[in-house]
Amino acid sequence: MKIFKYIFWILYRVWFYILVAIPILILLPFLLISISKESWYPYFFRMARLWSKFILIGMCFRWKIEREEIPNIEESYMFIANHTSMTDIMLMLVTVKNPFVFVGKKELAKIPLFGFFYKRTCILVDRDSLRSRHAVFESAERRLKSGLSICIFPEGGVSEEDILLDQFKDGAFRLAINHQIPIVPITFADNKERFSFDFFSGSPGQMRVRVHEFLPTAGMTLKDNCKALKEKSRNIILNQLEVYKWKSH
DSSP states (O other), rough: HHHHHHHHHHHHHHHHHHHHHHHHHHHHHHHHTTTTTGGHHHHHHHHHHHHHHHHHHHTTTTEEEESSSSSOOOOEEEEEEEEBBTHHHHHHHHHHSSSSSEEEEEGGGSSSSSSHHHHHSSEEEEEEHHHHHHHHHHHHHHHHHOOOEEETTTTTTTTTOSSSSSSOOSHHHHHHHHHHOOOEEESSSSHHHBBSSSSSSOOOOOEEEOOOOOBOOTTHHHHHHHHHHHHHHHHHHHHHHHHHHHHOO
16 A cells, blocks of 8 residues: 555646646746846746646645735835745745845756846745845845835754754844735645655645734844744744644644
């Protein structure tokens, strides 16, 4: 019986990468045009949302989004969420309609085809390089001034299997306070179960999302408020994960 599970998981993973590639190849001319000018990024973002829905539906995932507050399409925000799966990127794009830019690790730029667009549309960071981390703030400032939002997974990577939610890094909260933009905590409940980074895992099913009440940063300073804001954001997501975990049992 186990051999059939392993065969399914292998085919399921291969199917995922096929789904990632198909819309990119179909939309390639339009994608290339949309990234040729930074001001055209919102058009790229719309196609990225279609790409995400195509993948999630193709993987037989269905999503249920609960919203405590809805972002104003005319304003900029700092979107944050827990990070457990490759599908976090797709689910974030499906959840949020406001055009935003991901801040992500530079290693993803090495993925064939996907990486080409990733490094041209996202803000890449080498967490081992102080210079790279400073460059992120400059790039984010430019994007925020153009009316875009920013998305960061503040754990700084994928948490270990037995950790419900890892500690948060400072970057997202420093940026939000510097630019006085609200933080939008988002909880992904099922992504690890649906499609974790463990190769032999995953299954079709529901993906529950909760968009929490926004955390304002107006009037805050880095010296007095960054740590408290970081901890408050983490506790909101952690508490929701514990609620989902309790309901599942």
